[in-house]
Amino acid sequence: MAGAIASPAALPAPDAIGQLAADSTPAGCDALARHLLGALDARFAAERAAGAPIACVAGCTFCCHQRVGVFPHEAAALHRYLRTRLSPSEATAIEQRILGNAARIDALSADEHRRANIACAFLQDGRCSAYAVRPQACAAYHSTSRPHCEYAYEHPDDMGTPKNARPALLELKLFSAALLDNTRAGLGAVGLPAAKGELHQLLRDLIEGA
Ligand code: SF4
Secondary structure, three states: OOOOOOOHHHOOOHHHHHHHHOOOOHHHHHHHHHHHHHHHHHHHHHHHHOOOOOOOOOOOOHHHHOOOEEOHHHHHHHHHHHHHHOOHHHHHHHHHHHHHHHHHHHOOOHHHHHOOOOOOOOEEOOEEOOHHHOOHHHHHOOOOOHHHHHHHHHOHHHOOOHHHOOOOOHHHHHHHHHHHHHHHHHHHHOOOOOOOEEHHHHHHHHHHHO
16 A cells, blocks of 8 residues: 655645636646646655555556546647647557547447447557646556456456456545546636546547647
8 A cells, every 4th residue: 555645735726727727728728737647647656656556567558448538628738749749640640540549439339438448549659649648537547456457458348347346546546536626626617618528539629620
């Protein structure tokens, strides 16, 4: 189990989130996404430093085949990253995968999608192409057992059963849940939608609208 808890001040407050969210330009969305991601990453780093048995390592990508829900500002940050931080050839390849995945996901129910093991469009050579602005859901996701993640990946039909339950750390689950609550409160405070959408479908809207 994890050791010392990082300072509670590391949890961004709704007011601060709302102030950042008020700038709904792509640059503003990028700043908000990075601010929240920074808080999550700092908390995970503190837990790791305290000896938390987090099994996640670079190159382990089972969870990058799951359905990912993103806030609109996160989709905007990912889109901005695609267009400004990646090479044209890499961005084009990712956009094609986004469009292909979105079309495939359109034909699936959410549960069917969760069982389909569709590789995220940003997954490239075992790494996240947009790691610096990956969604909160990705950054918060963790496991203390790689075999459990591998089993869940290999047996998607066992989803929701104890067989593929993911062991995770209570401290990090609570922090992530609090950050999610504060994010929704901060977005709501400035009148922005706090509902999430499927990653590829929201990115497709931005690609086609650009
Ligand atoms: S955005 Fe990155 S971390 Fe999240 S599922 Fe896609 S490849 Fe994985």
